[in-house]
Amino acid sequence: MLVVRHVRMNKKLKAYQVVTLLLVFTVTFCLFKWWDTRNQMIQAAFVAFEIQTTQEIVSETKWTDRNLDAEAILMRLEFTMGYYKAHSNTLSRCPMLQFVNNEYDRMIRDVIKLLKKETGQDYGDDPNSWIDHYHKGMANKRLEPTR
Numbered sequence: 634m635l636v637v638r639h640v641r642m643n644k645k646l647k648a649y650q651v652v653t654l655l656l657v658f659t660v661t662f663c664l665f666k667w668w669d670t671r672n673q674m675i676q677a678a679f680v681a682f683e684i685q686t687t688q689e690i691v692s693e694t695k696w697t698d699r700n701l702d703a704e705a706i707l708m709r710l711e712f713t714m715g716y717y718k719a720h721s722n723t724l725s726r727c728p729m730l731q732f733v734n735n736e737y738d739r740m741i742r743d744v745i746k747l748l749k750k751e752t753g754q755d756y757g758d759d760p761n762s763w764i765d766h767y768h769k770g771m772a773n774k775r776l777e778p779t780r
Contacts, residue, residue, distance in 0.1 A: 670727075677729035680720050684736045687713045691743050694751075703752055707767040710744050710760055 687709050694706065717737050724730045741760050748763060749755055756762040 673724055673727035674729060676720050676723050677727055677733050680717055680724070680733050681729075681736060683713050683716050684733070684740050688736075688740050688743060691740075691747050695747055703748060704767060704770075706744060706748065707764055710741075711764050713740070714760060714764075 690706065690709055694702075717733075721730070721733065721737075724733065742758075745758055745760060745763065756766050
């Protein structure tokens, strides 16, 4: 009888330990997922902020009488594209990725549309061709002698 009672107590203890371990594992897993999602949301917010800032610069240029500074807009576009490419890899599992992608595509279209309209030039819809042309222009300006 004493042996049977001892075996039953060990089984209860093992069941209690298993439940405790499962609970600890579940809580740890939930905390990890929360932390990971939180960090991805912060990254998405930073990327969205840079895209929104570029869109505001384009909108401000579009609706004011100021002359278009194509070089400044292309520099900003190049910075935003680099920032997006560097940080969008970390957002691969983020639910905000589709939103950020849509905003990024819209920003690219708006900048290219504004540049085509204001400069009268057409280097296509690829922003890299506009940026390459800008860099060639800057290289030529550096090569010109100053007096």
